[in-house]
Amino acid sequence: MTKQEILRGAGDLPDWPEQTLRGHALDGYRYTSSEFAEKEWSSLWTKVWLLLGREEEMPTPGDWQQEEVGRESIVMVRQTDRSIKAFYNVCQHRGQRLVSEEKGHARRFICPYHSWAWNTDGSLDFVQDPDDFPGGDPCGKLKLAEIPCEVFAGFIWVNMDPDCVSLREFLGPVWSEWSVYGIEKWKRYLARTTVLPVNWKVVMDNFNESYHVNTVHRPKGADVEKLRIHSGVDTSYTTSRFDMADEGHGRMIMLGGYAGPAIDKEGMVGEPLATILREWGLEPADFTGRGEATREALQQARRELGPDRGYGYFDDLCDSQLTDAYHYTLFPNFAVSLWVDGFHFLRARPHPTDPGKCLFDNWWYAPDPAGSEGPVRTTAGLVKRDAAVAHEVFDLGKQSMGLTIDQDISIFPAQQMGMRSRGYKGSYLSRQESRVSRLHEMVDDCIAGRQPWKQKN
Numbered sequence: 001m002t003k004q005e006i007l008r009g010a011g012d013l014p015d016w017p018e019q020t021l022r023g024h025a026l027d028g029y030r031y032t033s034s035e036f037a038e039k040e041w042s043s044l045w046t047k048v049w050l051l052l053g054r055e056e057e058m059p060t061p062g063d064w065q066q067e068e069v070g071r072e073s074i075v076m077v078r079q080t081d082r083s084i085k086a087f088y089n090v091c092q093h094r095g096q097r098l099v100s101e102e103k104g105h106a107r108r109f110i111c112p113y114h115s116w117a118w119n120t121d122g123s124l125d126f127v128q129d130p131d132d133f134p135g136g137d138p139c140g141k142l143k144l145a146e147i148p149c150e151v152f153a154g155f156i157w158v159n160m161d162p163d164c165v166s167l168r169e170f171l172g173p174v175w176s177e178w179s180v181y182g183i184e185k186w187k188r189y190l191a192r193t194t195v196l197p198v199n200w201k202v203v204m205d206n207f208n209e210s211y212h213v214n215t216v217h218r219p220k221g222a223d224v225e226k227l228r229i230h231s232g233v234d235t236s237y238t239t240s241r242f243d244m245a246d247e248g249h250g251r252m253i254m255l256g257g258y259a260g261p262a263i264d265k266e267g268m269v270g271e272p273l274a275t276i277l278r279e280w281g282l283e284p285a286d287f288t289g290r291g292e293a294t295r296e297a298l299q300q301a302r303r304e305l306g307p308d309r310g311y312g313y314f315d316d317l318c319d320s321q322l323t324d325a326y327h328y329t330l331f332p333n334f335a336v337s338l339w340v341d342g343f344h345f346l347r348a349r350p351h352p353t354d355p356g357k358c359l360f361d362n363w364w365y366a367p368d369p370a371g372s373e374g375p376v377r378t379t380a381g382l383v384k385r386d387a388a389v390a391h392e393v394f395d396l397g398k399q400s401m402g403l404t405i406d407q408d409i410s411i412f413p414a415q416q417m418g419m420r421s422r423g424y425k426g427s428y429l430s431r432q433e434s435r436v437s438r439l440h441e442m443v444d445d446c447i448a449g450r451q452p453w454k455q456k457n
């Protein structure tokens with residue numbers, strides 16, 4: 001079967017396999033306990049593939065990036081043969097971290113403590129007083145501790161487990177579904193990071209369900225029918241598709257490009273969908289009173305006009321992908337909304353010592369086809385296409401993390417406090433929160449020594 005046949009099918013992507021959930025209640029302990037966080041560290045964080053860097057950030061040999069996950073810091077370095085290696089950020093002399101910046105360029109990493117110099121391939125090039133070591137000159141003997149590292153969709157993924165499966169095996173169906181977009185060529189238009197006063201699972205639970213949308217993201221004064229439609233996306237569980245992969249990842253597909261009943265009193269299509277329709281040669285007024293027709297019209301317009309406008313990959317997308325909201329949650333900590341022209345990722349990394357905190361990232365990538373004009377739509381509003389986007393790191397509340405994301409964040413701290421209450425007896429979940437159950441069952445499986453992506457083999 002060709003890629004085209006697989007993806008086009010009946011105009012839609014195939015379902016992922018059915019999963020059976022154990023469905024136990026989730027108690028507060030797993031969000032608050034240092035003991036539980038320690039189990040997660042040894043059997044989960046150090047066993048999974050983690051998305052840590054972006055390849056385009058390090059174009060030339062010697063360019064490096066550094067990111068933290070829990071108590072570890074990982075350095076990723078471009079090699080002379082163009083490959084990328086990843087190392088623990090630790091000097092093998094007496095344990096000093098080698099770099100503290102987010103990124104840079106180095107011919108060698110010079111340790112700030114006693115000036116040992118490590119080559120970018122991890123070998124040791126120089127030590128002071130080499131003849132003073134009873135064990136012999138450490139050069140040629142010691143190496144930086146390297147960990148598995150792969151590149152996919154332009155991102156750098158690392159795994160602290162030396163016996164890990166390949167990234168492709170770990171990602172399961174996500175690999176082929178993402179491959180057709182050419183995300184590796186997309187540019188960054190937003191990168192914001194802050195520390196949240198909540199366990200990482202509070203964040204990921206939220207992005208594993210849409211049950212909260214009508215409460216937390218409720219438009220002011222909206223009537224009941226309109227509540228379901230946000231920015232042209234129908235968030236109702238009755239029309240959404242929910243999938244769970246054998247490997248532990250989740251997918252939720254919501255109808256998009258869809259005015260439905262979310263039209264104003266005169267029956268007109270609202271914003272931002274009206275502007276999007278105009279961008280693709282459609283007149284919103286033509287859909288007055290028939291909001292159900294916008295989705296298919298937009299799919300056809302993108303199918304016809306997309307390739308000429310530089311969106312060649314539209315040819316490889318199914319109709320649904322041309323309009324709908326594809327929300328992926330990759331186990332354990334990576335939530336992606338993949339739009340026809342946007343890759344919105346949210347990531348929650350565990351705090352080094354405190355189970356009641358996490359590092360939270362909100363990033364946006366988008367294609368930039370030659371000749372394209374106009375701003376890029378992100379969760380933080382419109383961003384100029386030629387804007388060079390710096391990574392912004394700030395204390396919570398000092399600035400916005402992004403429009404809807406701030407609404408999500410506003411809920412989290414009080415939930416974390418509730419998790420500490422003696423009065424909380426554990427969760428009682430709806431079907432549309434199945435992926436929340438699944439996340440926690442995956443965590444429990446890892447702690448029990450069963451890594452679902454390895455069980456398949």
Ligand code: FES
Nearest residue numbers: 091093094111114
């Ligand atoms: S700890 Fe790195 S040179 Fe001493």
Ligand SMILES: [Fe+2]
Nearest residue numbers: 213216217408
């Ligand atoms: Fe939300």
